[in-house]
Amino acid sequence: MEEFTIVGGGIAGASLGYHLKKHGHEVTIYDRNDAGNATAASAGIINPWVSQRRNKKWYRLVTEAAKFYPEFISRLERETHLDTGYTRRGAISLFKDDEVLELGYDRINKKRDGAPEMGGVMKLSREEVKQRHPYLNGSYPGVYVEGGAQVKGALLGAALKNAFISAGGEWVEEEAPAQAGDHLTIYATGAWGVEQDFGPAIRHQRSEVLHFKVEGPEVVNTPVVMALGPIYIVEMGDNEFAIGTTHIDTHSFDASPSEENHRYLRGLAERYFPDHEITDVKMMTGFKPYARDHLPFIGYHDDRTFVINGLGATGLTAGPYIGHEVARCLSGLGTGLDLNDYSHTEPEN
Template identity: 55%
Template sequence: MSTFTVIGGGIAGASIAYHLAKKGHAVTIYDRTDSGQATTASAGIICPWVSQRRNKKWYKLVQEGAKYYPRFIKELEATTEHSTGFQQNGAICLFKDERVQQLAYERISSKQEGSPEMRAVYKLTKEEVKQMHPHLTDAYPAVFVEGGGQINGKQLLAAFKEGIKQHGGNWIQQHIEPSKAEGTVIYTAGAWSGEFTSKPEVHHQRAELLHFQLQEEKVNTSTPVVMGLGPMYIVPTGENQFAIGTTHEDTKEFSITPSEENLQYLHGEAERYFPQTELNAQHIAVGLRPFTRDSLPFIGYVEENTFVVNGLGSTGLTAGPVIGREVADYLSGEETVLELSDYAYF
């Protein structure tokens, strides 16, 4: 078996370390717990089939990620006895009118043959949307995807940490210089990767997510996630609690101080989707999402002994677990499901 040092404890690093440790390799993961980590701030929606992105390599990655999730979560939770917050209550995808709804239904349902894990896909009238999600606006028709789900990033990382330890690996909360690491270095530092290597080139966005509570009678905790108009989405986070997001701001800074302007914007969006309900804003979560060329994750060697995974962007929680599985298989000399050379530009 081989020795690996993983630098960066977000979704990619944690998943790779877990899958390598499970194979019996000697694995140590270092994480300095920088504020603004994308994994813990993310809404965690698992529903890649509704995306309109046409990048086939990206879609193949997230499609395999969604397929892997139920089996992977069952195994991880059984091993660690940690809940990950994984739920599959479906996804309500809203559209501005029936014409756009029909086009979206045709586009989304056409993917079912290649992704049976989507389960049922059907159209909802405005009235049916209201029946399924009683406090949500009835202004828009929707397409419902039964296999849509969500994951809690913070809880998933905690389960990974326990799983790594149970399989003989080490999780150390401190900084380490890559030159002092043992064995093969796997560098998964997200937005902070430029501190060590310029390959691949990584930029990042500030993404803000508003958490709020409904001042109403108890809301069903099995509420589906909602894909709103444009980039807006809503996820249930607890009893009568939801999160809505997100804003996107290209930046070179690492500040995670919430913006008052974005707070007002997101609060306005929450009122738009819950027009008949009083809202109590709780807090804003700020994450720094890393992106690489063409918004396609980079997975591969940049030097003889340095393997980099970065640029997962807004789909990190969808792709992260399967990336861990595939990288562990690749570095163990085993056959992979994905062609990892598709994600290595060097």
């Protein structure tokens, strides 16, 4: 048994603590619970196969993470008897016209050979999109990926915290003390990594999401929607949805909602749900951390300091799997992921 300190209780830090306890170690997590942490504000979309990013290291990470999710969630919910908000109703990517739809379908469908967990991939006419998501405006065709899923960050974080403490881990909601002793400290501090006087260099974006309610005669369960541009629409409850997100580079940690971004997101909600009355529920703000090449950093700073950061917009997809893999690495066990690919010692691949 070894002793570890984790600074940061977001999904990556909490998953690492949980999996280290599974290996029998003594673990303390320090978490300040800063306003604007990305875990609570993120949409939690698990649908990496539709991305157009060409970075092979990033794609290996997120596809392995998506494959890891179902068994991980099943075990966590069984242990804690808590709901993580994980649903697997598929995902629809919308396209502006039929010509672009064909290109999108060909690109996405080609990935099935290497990722059977995607399930079926099919083209949807405008009418078929409307059948799967009756609230949408029906203006766009789409590609449906059967394996697309969603998890609610706040619920997943609470379940991981519960499982960690139940396993004997210590969770301290305060500033971490200065590093002391000979044991390893792991920093999983997200956007607040800028406060550390060692690498990797971290920058962050401010992202805002609008939650709104749709007035409808019945409750409709819907797939995740990847709308035009970097926009998503996800179900958050009975006829409640979230639409986002904005992307603003910033040095600030002001988590106050922006009226300008509220107007922008409200306009998008009305555009995609034109035939239904919608009511605002809340705006949420999160700060997403990025490192070099938009790749996560996973590795040692020195022999007493390990860093996990820069997960960006894929934190909820990749965080649980990264925690699992790093726990195995720190326990002297083999990993399915080559962590050397994420220590930024090589150029982008």
